[in-house]
Amino acid sequence: MREFWIIFKQSFLTKAKTKSFFITTLIMVAGIFLFANLPSIMERVGKMMGNEEDDRVLVVDESGVLFDRLLEQLQRNEQGISLELTEDSPDQLSEQVKSEEIAAFMELSFDADQTIQANYTTSSLVDQFLPSTLQDALQNIQTEVKAEQLSLSAEQVSKLFAPIQFEKHNISETAKSEEELNQARILVYVLMFVIYFAVIIYSSMIATEVATEKSSRVMEILISSVSPVKHMFAKVLGIGSLGIVQILIYAVSGFLAYRLSATGEKNELSAFFSLENLEVSTLVYAVIFFLLGYFLYATLAALLGSLVSRTEDVQQMIMPMSLLIVAAFIIAATGLGNPELGYLKIASFIPFFAPLVMFLRVGMLDLPLWEPLLSIGIMVVTILILGWFGSKVYRGGVLMYGPSRSLKDLKKAVQLGKE
């Protein structure tokens, strides 16, 4: 056991002490703080660039009454739009828009039927907000004008436009309410990303570590004082703990960043990081599925890493494994919109997909307890089998040198391990 802890400590500390680890963590933490304060930063930058002025629209009013009513309507809604009456001809105004002296202009008139005709001219492709606000305001004016024509009272008008009551009830046992689902979605999505990246990063780190030890022949010294199996599991646990520490740092800085961010604006992400409405069970499942997913893939990575003799060949060797993780992520991502799809249920019991897919389902649906438990059970069994098989391959693999970069070497390694 003593050697186990020595190797565990060594693989944890040497990685943790590297500059690259320090810098990556620092950049990520800085990124989280930046992201948390993005709205207030954008606002400040906007002010500095002098963009705080209201949007100005020139209006050619042929009806003679619409401009005042529009102004009144917009003031009521307190929109940051300033209108200005102009006598210039549309052609002149078009020139001004083209030369970017003004953002836009609008011609207003009534047709024979007393319906409002508006022509909005702009050179900006992305301007959606301004025309739609104006359109809404004009629509209201139109309603008022028509109501006057038909001599309807305000009461009658409001009766006419009263919205109906439409409520959705879902009596499916697994479904959560729409509101709950939206809350769960963002949480599941963030955690899924964390699991996905953590698994892919740390398992390839393990494969590289093992291959480095092999190519530098430290391995021969190591396994002459520690059994290969102990070495393998110490390595997997050491790097795993490093991953957990790194994720905890991110989580804590995310929590602090949103607590300290000055905007006070509430959105789903800030709600996530401030742990509001957080379902504890989802978080617990996230931890469980992260650990299981990590051990599953890390064992596989250690096994594959033991087969190559040069670090350059590592990426090629773990390619099939990386594809499995990516496939799991894609399957899970398609389920974010509709977690009840049939193939998700199947995938959530396939060990290599389960960490992401079962987490998605358990996070977004009210599953009967046996489903996640069965999935966890399947993964544990797979990890044990992989650990057993991995240690067989590992024993031989670490002694095998030469141009080995295909899975065919598995057999050779197991054979050598037996000898």
Add this chain to the structure above:
Amino acid sequence: MALELERVTKRFGDFTAVDQLSLTVEEGTMYGFLGANGAGKTTTFRMILGLLTPTEGNISWNGRTISYETSPLIGYLPEERGLYPKMKVLDQLIFLGQLRGMKKSAAKSAALHWLDRFEVPQNTNKKVEELSKGNQQKIQVIAALLHNPQLLILDEPFSGLDPVNVEMLKKAIVDFRNGGATILFSSHRMDHVEELCEQLSIIHHGKQLVSGNLRDVKRSFGKQNVRIRADFPLMELESMEGVTTAHHSLEGAVFQVEEERVAHTLLQAALLKGPIRQFEIEEPSLQDIFIAKVGKEHA
């Protein structure tokens, strides 16, 4: 208290890497293991360390089989650098020392002591990859000696070192032997083996061609070298009966002869031709034996 290998054979499928190898290394002695590349040296070492199990035969040390329990008593130097390239020298030595059962503080002071002795204390906090090949080799040797092992297995300990450093390392290894350690080492350099080892083996394609005490090996080789220096050419003597090979130089020639009697016949034949400046019967060098044995196998 000795390392014993009894008719050890190792097969990988159809390939026999080591064939019926037997040797005994007594406590406080050094055993030289000679062989060309691919002769089976590393496989033998791995079997001794317990990393591979022999297909046939038996390996024991002090009557016990070698296992992870005995690993703190064993020092191993693999052929290529067996160090983490990105780890600092001191951290690395402490780590490897701890793995061999040392306490952290003991490992640290031993590491500093050896770094000092090998005249590389300035490298204490450097990464291994920053060091020259020779200095890496020194760190590697320290890693093998650090925990005061009783059994030392050294695969090419002197490769990549300049003569001054070779002497320094030899001295350290001899000190270990004098302290009672059992040492087994392999080398391509015959002169090192000749100088250091009481016993030796020459193996080729897994087979033990020669083994035993250095003096016995040389005697049983039978052949001797006859060095004759003269002012006239000695080409004609080459064809005499009993002469196996001859090397001519400006000052004379060296003949390899089957037995001592031939040497005297050679001398008489040479004297008939003119005056001789020097006549000497030499023991064959290990180099001669190696070339004769391994070369013959090749043919």
